[in-house]
Amino acid sequence: MQLQSSLSRDSESLSEGDEHMHLECISCGKKHDLATVMNTCSCDGLLEIKYDLSEIHFKLEERATVAPHVWKYGDLLPISGVPISLMEGGTPLYRCKRLEEQCGVKELYVKHEGMNPTGSFKDRGMTVGVSRAVELGIKTVACASTGNTSASMAIYAAKAGLAALVLLPSGHVALGKVAQALMHGAQVLAVKGNFDDALALIQKVCSEQGFYLLNSVNPYRLEGQKTIAFETVDQLNAYGKEKAPDRVILPVGNAGNISAIYKGYKEFYELGLIERIPMMTGIQASGSAPIVHAFERGTAEIEPVTEPETIATAIRIGNPINAPKALEAIRKSNGLAERVTDEEILQAQKDLARLEGIGVEPASAASVAGLRKLSAKGAIDGDETVVCVATGHLLKDPETVIRSSRPPIEVPADFKSLCEAILLRELH
Numbered sequence: 320m321q322l323q324s325s326l327s328r329d330s331e332s333l334s335e336g337d338e339h340m341h342l343e344c345i346s347c348g349k350k351h352d353l354a355t356v357m358n359t360c361s362c363d364g365l366l367e368i369k370y371d372l373s374e375i376h377f378k379l380e381e382r383a384t385v386a387p388h389v390w391k392y393g394d395l396l397p398i399s400g401v402p403i404s405l406m407e408g409g410t411p412l413y414r415c416k417r418l419e420e421q422c423g424v425k426e427l428y429v430k431h432e433g434m435n436p437t438g439s440f441k442d443r444g445m446t447v448g449v450s451r452a453v454e455l456g457i458k459t460v461a462c463a464s465t466g467n468t469s470a471s472m473a474i475y476a477a478k479a480g481l482a483a484l485v486l487l488p489s490g491h492v493a494l495g496k497v498a499q500a501l502m503h504g505a506q507v508l509a510v511k512g513n514f515d516d517a518l519a520l521i522q523k524v525c526s527e528q529g530f531y532l533l534n535s536v537n538p539y540r541l542e543g544q545k546t547i548a549f550e551t552v553d554q555l556n557a558y559g560k561e562k563a564p565d566r567v568i569l570p571v572g573n574a575g576n577i578s579a580i581y582k583g584y585k586e587f588y589e590l591g592l593i594e595r596i597p598m599m600t601g602i603q604a605s606g607s608a609p610i611v612h613a614f615e616r617g618t619a620e621i622e623p624v625t626e627p628e629t630i631a632t633a634i635r636i637g638n639p640i641n642a643p644k645a646l647e648a649i650r651k652s653n654g655l656a657e658r659v660t661d662e663e664i665l666q667a668q669k670d671l672a673r674l675e676g677i678g679v680e681p682a683s684a685a686s687v688a689g690l691r692k693l694s695a696k697g698a699i700d701g702d703e704t705v706v707c708v709a710t711g712h713l714l715k716d717p718e719t720v721i722r723s724s725r726p727p728i729e730v731p732a733d734f735k736s737l738c739e740a741i742l743l744r745e746l747h
C-alpha cells in the first residue's frame with residue numbers, strides 16, 4: 320500500500336488467498352478463497368469479505384494525524400498493491416444546528432458525500448472495485464446504473480486505462496451523471512426499461528463476455544463504501560465525541576450502501592474502537608419502497624416493485640439486489656425503515672440548501688426527509704446524535720432543481736426596470 324495508512328497488520332502485505340481474509344456467503348456460510356473471481360456464491364447468496372480482525376492493530380493516535388481519505392483505512396481493505404485512486408473520501412461532516420432544531424434531535428450531522436471526485440459516495444467503492452479489476456488483469460468493467468455508479472466507474476476506468484460499458488434506464492437518469500459517463504469515455508447504452516431490467520441484462524453480458532461487473536453485488540465495492548463509517552467515527556472524535564452516532568440515516572436504492580456502512584461500524588465495534596453500532600435507518604421513496612415494506616411486514620424476503628417511480632431517480636429501484644444484507648443491517652442494529660413522498664424529498668432538499676448551505680441531489684435529501692418524518696412520529700428519541708448521509712451533489716441533477724424553483728426574472732438592461740423588478744420585500 321503506497322498511500323499512507325494508519326493501520327498495521329502483522330504480515331506486511333496481502334496477497335491472493337491471504338489467510339487473513341476470505342469471501343463468505345451470507346446465506347449458506349460457505350467460505351471462498353479471495354482468489355476466486357465471483358460476485359455471488361454457488362448457491363446464489365450474496366458474498367461478504369471477512370477479515371481476521373485479531374490481525375489488525377488500530378492505532379488511535381496515528382489515526383488522528385492522517386488526513387481522511389479511503390486508503391487511510393487500507394489495511395481493512397482487500398487490495399494489496401497500489402490502488403487506482405483519485406483521493407476519494409475525506410468528505411466533510413457538518414454539524415447542522417438550524418436543521419437539528421427543525422427536526423427535533425439533539426445533534427444532527429450531515430456527511431456530504433457529494434464532495435467526492437465525481438460528486439457521490441460511489442467513488443469510495445469504485446476505487447476498490449477498479450483496483451481489484453486491475454489486480455485481476457481485467458480489461459473491461461461494466462455496470463447498470465441510475466447514474467452515479469456509471470459516472471464513478473467511468474472515471475476510475477479512465478484512470479486505470481480500462482474499457483467501460485454502462486447500461487442506463489432510458490430517460491430516467493439525471494443529466495449531470497450521463498454527462499460524466501460520456502465525457503470520461505464509457506460506452507453508454509440507454510435501455511428501454513428500468514434499472515432492474517438493466518441490471519439483469521448487464522449481469523448476462525458480463526458472464527458471456529468476461530467483463531467485470533461493478534454493481535454493488537460486487538463485494539469489493541462495498542468494502543470501499545464502508546469507509547463512510549470509519550471516517551464518521553474519526554470526524555466525530557474530532558468534534559470531541561468519543562463514540563459512534565446513535566443513528567445513521569441514508570437513502571436506500573439497490574441497498575448496497577446501508578449494508579456497507581453497517582459492516583464498517585460492525586468492524587470498528589469488533590475492533591473495540593466504538594462501544595455500540597448505530598441504529599441503521601434506511602429511507603426509500605414511497606413509489607419504490609420494497610425494503611420498507613418487508614421491514615414493516617417482518618419478512619426476510621422483499622416483494623419487488625415492478626414499476627418503481629420517484630423524482631429521486633438515483634433510488635428508482637424496485638428489486639434491490641442487496642435487500643438481504645440491508646434488512647439484516649436494519650434489524651440487527653435496531654434501526655428503522657421509512658418511506659417518504661417526492662414532495663417531502665424536495666422540501667428536505669430545499670431545507671438542506673437554505674438552512675445549512677448543503678447542496679444535494681433529491682435522493683440524498685430523502686435521509687433528512689426520513690429523519691423529519693420519523694421524528695414527528697415519535698419513532699426517534701429527541702436525545703439522539705444522528706448522522707444523515709447526503710449521498711450525491713446538487714449539480715448531479717440540475718433539471719429537477721430548475722423545475723422546482725422560481726426561474727430567474729428577465730429584466731431589460733436599464734437601472735429603472737431593474738429597480739422595479741427587484742423583490743425588495745424578500746431582501747430586507
Ligand code: F0G
Pocket residue numbers: 439441463464465466467468469535570571572573574575576577633634680682683710711
Ligand atoms: N443516493 C444516491 C445519490 C445514489 O446514486 C444511490 C444509488 C443511492 C443513494 C442508493 O444507494 O443503491 O447503495 O442503496 N445509486 C446507484 C447508481 C443505484 O446506479 O448510481 P444504494
